[in-house]
Amino acid sequence: MKKSDLSEKQIENLLRDLPKVTDKRSPEEIYQNLSVKRTRKRLPGWLVPSVAASAALILLLILSPSLSGWQNSASNSEKAESGAELAKTEMKEESQDAGDSVSRNNQMKFSNDDSAVEPNSEMQDGPLEQDQPTAVYSEDINGYNVLTYAIPEPNAQIAVPITVLVHSKGGETWFELFEQTMKTLQEEKWGLADYFPLNAQLSYIEETEEVHVDVPADHQYGSGSASETAFERILAQSLPYERVKKINFSTEGQKGIELGNTGNVTELQIKDRKRHAYYFYYPEGNANPYIVPAEESYDTVAEALQQMLKDRKELGLKASLPEQFRDDLVSLSHDEKVLLIKLADGSRLPGDFLHSLEAIMLTAKNFGFEAVRLENAAPDSIGPFDLSEVLPLPVGPNKKIIEGEKEVGE
Known part of the structure; x- marks a missing residue:
């Protein structure tokens, strides 16, 4: 190690110019206080190196002033202050985190909402909210009208039967309510394809249990086999067999509808759907x-x-x-x-x-x-x-x- 160029007298004068630091405590008292603080709050592992580094720098300045020049001493002093300030800041943040943790624990302890339980917490063994039934039961109705809509999923491979409960606005027939409600369906929100309301004019003949479907000339229900199959399936499964036995088609008042692969279709018989898995x-x-x-x-x-x-x-x-x-x-x-x-x-x-x-x-x-x-x-x-x-x-x-x-x- 290179010997310092400063004389002992110069070093003594420099040390005399430093701020005076005094500590009247004995080494045993300092150690005891540090032990008590350590018992009260354990520092996280990532914080220990910062504190240790700060202490090492301070001890180096005190014990080995003759090993470096004044500029190095000043630089190390600044680093020591910076390290000590960092340790102080990190301890403050840790204290805030601990307070936030206590607050979260208290919220979970006194909350009746099971969603307050964190997924990986030790409270997971406690009572959790059970799945709820997805179907409609007789006790669910309570004055509601029950309607069914077969809604395709995004790939149109299947039609999902959705049982909708809706209140009548007053005096509507079931068919009027069916037409009104299909305008309020939220298929995309439900994870299904946006299909309703139908691009057609509908009418119902109660005496013959028939529904008439009149589509515009530019309708898309026959553009491809998947489209026409879905169209027929959705109509057949949405209209209740108890009320509808046949669907009649027309295009802008002219009998029949053109459905791609099938050709011109004038009617569709409704079958009672039974014995399915x-x-x-x-x-x-x-x-x-x-x-x-x-x-x-x-x-x-x-x-x-x-x-x-x-x-x-x-x-x-x-x-x-x-x-x-x-x-x-x-x-x-x-x-x-x-x-x-x-x-x-x-x-x-x-x-x-x-x-x-x-x-x-x-x-x-x-x-x-x-x-x-x-x-x-x-x-x-x-x-x-x-x-x-x-x-x-x-x-x-x-x-x-x-x-x-x-x-x-x-």
Whole structure:
């Protein structure tokens, strides 16, 4: 190491010009105070090097003044002050973070909203909000009118049946309410394709149970096989079979509609949709599924339930029953319109079985049953359903409530 060019006298004079620092505490007292502070609040690991560096610089200045010139001493002194200031700032920020953490913990402790529980917190084992049923049940109606709209998903491979609850404005027929409500549907918000209102004039003849559909000459419903198939499917599945048996088409008052591959179509017979299996369709970004029937019909409910164990990848549909249901299902029987599903002793339904249960109930309804009962089911309840009781079936799938021109919950 290079020897300093300053004489001892010069160094002494320089040190005399430095600010005077005194500390009347003994080394033992200083150490004891530091120990107490360390016990009260542990510094985070990333802060220790800053403090240690500051202390090292200060000790270096005090113990080795003769090893460097005055300019280096001044520079190190500035660094020491900067390091000490940084340590002070970081300790202050840590204290604020700790206060914020306490505040968040208090909010979670006293909040009744389960959403306040952070995903990775230790409170996760506490009661969490359960999934809610997606279908419409008799107790949901309470003065509402029930309408169904088959709405295509963005790829138009399937039509999702949406059961809409809406209040009458006063004196409308079901068909007038159907026309009014289709203008307020929020398909894109629901993760579906923007399809309604139809680009057509509609009228209903109650005596013959017919709907007349008149389209403009520039309509797009026949531009491609997917478009025309979706058009016919959506009309057939949106109009209730109990009220409508046939659809008549015209184009600007002239009989018939031109549908690409099919040619000129004058009418469409409505068929009662029965004996279908129900699957899950998940719109992008949605955690809960829509429960959707596929087109195929089956002879027995057992066949339909068997199909519901499998994905329908070509349609973008997911299995609505968990794989374990294949092994746990012992038998199916029915008595007085109640479908009895007997499970194996000791079997336990998964925690996310609620929507699978709804898919079973909707499938049972599609086969003409009026209720479902699960035997040997554990746990005793799924969501709001008491599995020890006979379960009445839904009115329809995929509930949406519209008040005026807004969906409830907006």
